[in-house]
Amino acid sequence: xxxxxxxxxxxxxxxxxxxxxxxxxxxxxxxxxxxxxxxxxxxxxxxxxxxxxxxxxxxxxxxxxxxxxxxxxxxxxxxxxxxxxxxxxxxxxxxxxxxxxxxxxxxxxxxxxxxxxxxxxxxxxxxxxxxxxxxxxxxxxxxxxxxxxxxxxxxxxxxxxxxxxxxxxxxxxxxxxxxxxxxxxxxxxxxxxxxxxxxxxxxxxxxxxxxxxxxxxxxxxxxxx
Numbered sequence: 103x104x105x106x107x108x109x110x111x112x113x114x115x116x117x118x119x120x121x122x123x124x125x126x127x128x129x130x131x132x133x134x135x136x137x138x139x140x141x142x143x144x145x146x147x148x149x150x151x152x153x154x155x156x157x158x159x160x161x162x163x164x165x166x167x168x169x170x171x172x173x174x175x176x177x178x179x180x181x182x183x184x185x186x187x188x189x190x191x192x193x194x195x196x197x198x199x200x201x202x203x204x205x206x207x208x209x210x211x212x213x214x215x216x217x218x219x220x221x222x223x224x225x226x227x228x229x230x231x232x233x234x235x236x237x238x239x240x241x242x243x244x245x246x247x248x249x250x251x252x253x254x255x256x257x258x259x260x261x262x263x264x265x266x267x268x269x270x271x272x273x274x275x276x277x278x279x280x281x282x283x284x285x286x287x288x289x290x291x292x293x294x295x296x297x298x299x300x301x302x303x304x305x306x307x308x309x310x311x312x313x314x315x316x317x318x319x320x321x322x323x324x325x326x327x
Contacts, residue, residue, distance in 0.1 A: 106223050109135040109150060111143035111169065112158035112185070117208065121156055121185065124212045131219070140164030147173050152180060154223060157202070159186040159193060167200050174201030181222055198302070225301055226271045226286075253295050261288050265301065266308030 108131050112118045118136050125131040135150050137143040141164050143157060155173065159166040170182050183204040184197040194205040204222050206215060254262065257278075264274045271285045278285075289304075298304050 105132050106130055106153045106219075107132050107134045107150070109137060109143065109146055109152040109155045111137035111140070111155060111161070111166070113138050113161040114158070117158065117185075120208075124215050125219075127212065128216050140166060140169030143169045144172055147177055147180060151177070154219070155180055155182045156185050156206075157182055159184050159188070159197065167196055170197065170202050171200040183219065183222060203300075203302075221270060224271075254292065258288055258292050258295075261285065262292055262304065262308050265289070265304055268305075 108125060110118050110121050110125075110133065112121065115138075118138075122133055122136070125133060131154075134152055135146045137146050138161075140157075140161050143155065144164070146152075147155065155170075157166040157170055161169075164172075166184055166186075170184070173180060173182065178201075181204075182202045183206055184193070184202050185206050185208055186193060187208050197205055204218065206218060210218075260278065261274060264277060269277070271282050271289070275282045275285045289301075293299065293304060296304070296307060298307060
């Protein structure tokens with residue numbers, strides 16, 4: 103089992119303790135640092151090199167969004183999930199614009215946190231169609247060579263369609279009656295063929311090509327809880 107090294111950044115001691123308690127219940131997450139500000143989060147990222155940062159969106163001084171932007175510029179490999187009490191979708195959109203991989207509400211259940219963060223770390227967390235469409239509108243994706251789309255197999259096109267609908271790998275596997283690992287391997291091939299880097303870009307690509315999904319994914323479920 104992989105161990106993910108986590109940095110928690112929140113200016114509230116109570117919030118840092120609560121997040122620490124949630125993650126401590128799962129052996130795959132190792133808390134390596136606690137930051138009280140955006141500035142400290144940036145500094146600790148340089149010294150500790152975490153795999154995942156849980157970043158409070160509102161902190162005094164450099165806020166979570168700006169800290170996210172600076173960290174992603176220097177350390178693009180780091181996955182950052184914004185945490186907040188607000189359910190304003192515009193905040194999520196801003197977080198994604200700054201390079202964050204996801205967004206969690208502080209009032210969600212611990213099991214939902216763990217499920218979602220595991221999906222983030224395995225690049226399986228889908229993006230809701232509403233948010234992907236908003237990103238597509240402001241940041242249209244330019245695929246290097248249009249003919250790459252034609253190199254996809256029928257099964258890969260089918261999986262791309264399901265990704266556009268916001269399904270997780272597990273849900274896609276159930277729909278197609280194949281294993282989760284087979285879905286992962288197909289997704290790796292799709293990303294390579296299209297010269298894309300992650301699931302967010304893949305969702306944007308699918309929307310540009312008019313591929314419309316049918317089911318809500320994890321983000322949609324989180325938003326409605």
